[in-house]
Amino acid sequence: MNSVKIIEIKKSVFEDNNLDAEALRKELKLKGVFLLNLMSSPGSGKTTTLIQVINRIKDKIRVAVMEADIDSDVDAVKIKEATGIPSIQLHTGGMCHLDAEMTRQGLDNMPMEDVDLVILENVGNLVCPAEFDTGSSCNAMILSVPEGHDKPLKYPLMFSICDVVVVNKIDVLPYFDFDMEKCREYVRMRNPNTRVIPISAKTGEGVDEFASWLLEAVKNWKKH
Amino acid sequence: MHELGIVFYIIRDVKKAAQENGVERISAVVMNIGEVSTIVPEYIMDCWRWAADKEDLLRGAELKINTLPAVSYCENCGMEYETVRFGKTCPHCGCEKTYLLRGNEVEIKEIEVPNQ
Numbered sequence: 001m002n003s004v005k006i007i008e009i010k011k012s013v014f015e016d017n018n019l020d021a022e023a024l025r026k027e028l029k030l031k032g033v034f035l036l037n038l039m040s041s042p043g044s045g046k047t048t049t050l051i052q053v054i055n056r057i058k059d060k061i062r063v064a065v066m067e068a069d070i071d072s073d074v075d076a077v078k079i080k081e082a083t084g085i086p087s088i089q090l091h092t093g094g095m096c097h098l099d100a101e102m103t104r105q106g107l108d109n110m111p112m113e114d115v116d117l118v119i120l121e122n123v124g125n126l127v128c129p130a131e132f133d134t135g136s137s138c139n140a141m142i143l144s145v146p147e148g149h150d151k152p153l154k155y156p157l158m159f160s161i162c163d164v165v166v167v168n169k170i171d172v173l174p175y176f177d178f179d180m181e182k183c184r185e186y187v188r189m190r191n192p193n194t195r196v197i198p199i200s201a202k203t204g205e206g207v208d209e210f211a212s213w214l215l216e217a218v219k220n221w222k223k224h
Numbered sequence: 225m226h227e228l229g230i231v232f233y234i235i236r237d238v239k240k241a242a243q244e245n246g247v248e249r250i251s252a253v254v255m256n257i258g259e260v261s262t263i264v265p266e267y268i269m270d271c272w273r274w275a276a277d278k279e280d281l282l283r284g285a286e287l288k289i290n291t292l293p294a295v296s297y298c299e300n301c302g303m304e305y306e307t308v309r310f311g312k313t314c315p316h317c318g319c320e321k322t323y324l325l326r327g328n329e330v331e332i333k334e335i336e337v338p339n340q
Contacts, residue, residue, distance in 0.1 A: 004339060016236070
């Protein structure tokens with residue numbers, strides 16, 4: 001009655017992607033290119049924040065942007081028009097995240113020899129992008145005030161993998177029950193090393209701090 | 225909705241394993257999925273049926289799921305406890321300095337091949 005043969009595999013589904021990501025990270029390190037993986041939920045102000053940051057750093061380092069979305073190219077066009085830097089749009093073909101292989105394909109279309117920093121604007125989503133390592137040098141996410149300070153409790157994985165959490169839209173703090181201290185505390189519970197930077201992409205408040213952090217991170221990446 | 229992405233990864237790995245073992249037809253794929261892996265079993269089943277039936281190797285193949293319990297460890301008292309029932313707070317000492325020991329696995333355990 002032995003009608004079925006069993007072949008043992010015992011392999012994590014994420015293993016291949018993790019290996020691809022590690023290889024990509026090494027390659028980028030050798031080339032001296034810093035890849036920032038920027039994540040957030042939809043509508044948190046990623047694109048507006050990017051425009052603010054890029055306009056503060058583009059005279060100091062060479063920046064390029066990869067926009068990842070399920071469809072459309074509105075973000076890539078917006079970035080190019082507002083900052084003048086190279087920007088390409090990736091379509092994930094319905095997938096809710098980018099993986100290391102898709103990231104590599106995107107980078108193949110970039111002028112890598114002329115770039116110090118590539119910012120990858122990942123698909124707006126707090127769940128899936130956290131599970132797939134893109135090969136980035138650093139992970140950052142934007143949390144906006146209207147979303148609430150309890151998000152780190154609800155999306156633990158996302159917050160635990162981020163080096164920086166930018167809290168955007170602080171200009172509307174008076175209208176929301178957002179507790180910045182609670183937010184910092186919850187982020188620390190997920191990852192004690194994560195830095196929290198409150199900003200308003202609209203008024204420009206706090207953006208300098210985010211820009212300085214990014215310049216410093218790129219400098220350190222290129223050093224060793 | 226990351227289940228579809230996960231299914232594509234499973235199919236890629238299974239195809240590779242089939243090639244390495246000279247297998248042309250698979251009747252079932254057995255997964256170990258942790259309770260807190262954020263995979264929704266019903267969703268992954270739907271995605272599986274849709275995607276697997278597009279592959280000659282996997283047409284009609286069943287996806288079987290073993291659910292693995294989530295267990296957390298308390299750094300304060302050194303005890304283990306059920307994560308899903310008690311969350312971040314240790315039921316033995318009330319401390320929140322706890323971390324997940326296991327329960328976030330998304331692993332292909334084995335494949336079943338019909339004997340010719």
